[in-house]
Amino acid sequence: MKIEVFSEEMIQTFKTDEEHIVISVRSPQSTSVLLPLQKSRIDTLFLEFHDVDESCVNINSEYFQFFNSNQAEEILNFINIYKDRVNLIAVNCEAGISRSAGISAALAIILNGIGSDAYYFKNYIPNMYVYRKILETHFKICYVCNEIIDNNSQYLTLLKDPKTGKRMYRHKKCKPKGPLKSLKRK
Numbered sequence: 163m164k165i166e167v168f169s170e171e172m173i174q175t176f177k178t179d180e181e182h183i184v185i186s187v188r189s190p191q192s193t194s195v196l197l198p199l200q201k202s203r204i205d206t207l208f209l210e211f212h213d214v215d216e217s218c219v220n221i222n223s224e225y226f227q228f229f230n231s232n233q234a235e236e237i238l239n240f241i242n243i244y245k246d247r248v249n250l251i252a253v254n255c256e257a258g259i260s261r262s263a264g265i266s267a268a269l270a271i272i273l274n275g276i277g278s279d280a281y282y283f284k285n286y287i288p289n290m291y292v293y294r295k296i297l298e299t300h301f302k303i304c305y306v307c308n309e310i311i312d313n314n315s316q317y318l319t320l321l322k323d324p325k326t327g328k329r330m331y332r333h334k335k336c337k338p339k340g341p342l343k344s345l346k347r348k
């Protein structure tokens with residue numbers, strides 16, 4: 163699958179005969195892109211969120227809208243519908259540097275295999291919050307080493323994290339260093 167990153171300006175003039183889908187990202191309260199009329203564009207998914215991550219903004223900030231799990235699900239469902247029909251996914255955000263590259267890098271791993279995200283890290287600055295959120299939604303991630311648990315490795319499913327209510331996973335070989343803080347009894 164070809165997954166290409168675009169800025170808002172580039173996507174508005176992008177013309178191709180190749181059948182493709184578009185994932186178009188903008189900030190809340192900004193105006194939507196005008197995509198050129200063309201039959202080859204099969205469908206478009208529009209998403210709104212700010213270009214922020216936990217390292218620069220508090221996730222509970224009322225001024226910023228973070229990318230969330232529902233949006234990650236929306237992207238994954240959208241891709242599932244069309245992945246056998248198209249060979250090109252065009253992803254755009256305003257500057258074409260961070261949010262679109264974060265989505266593209268995660269989708270590259272999911273659709274083209276581990277390691278195929280290197281291109282996006284070399285040429286862009288992927289938003290790591292977006293990147294991780296999509297991968298966490300699609301894969302099981304080991305909470306000890308933070309790596310993807312692939313189909314060949316043995317893993318353990320643990321108690322739900324009491325804070326988030328989500329199941330947690332770890333590689334069988336990855337031994338936790340100590341009891342999780344959140345699981346300690348008072």
Ligand SMILES: [Zn+2]
Pocket residue numbers: 304305306307308309332333336
């Ligand atoms: Zn691990």
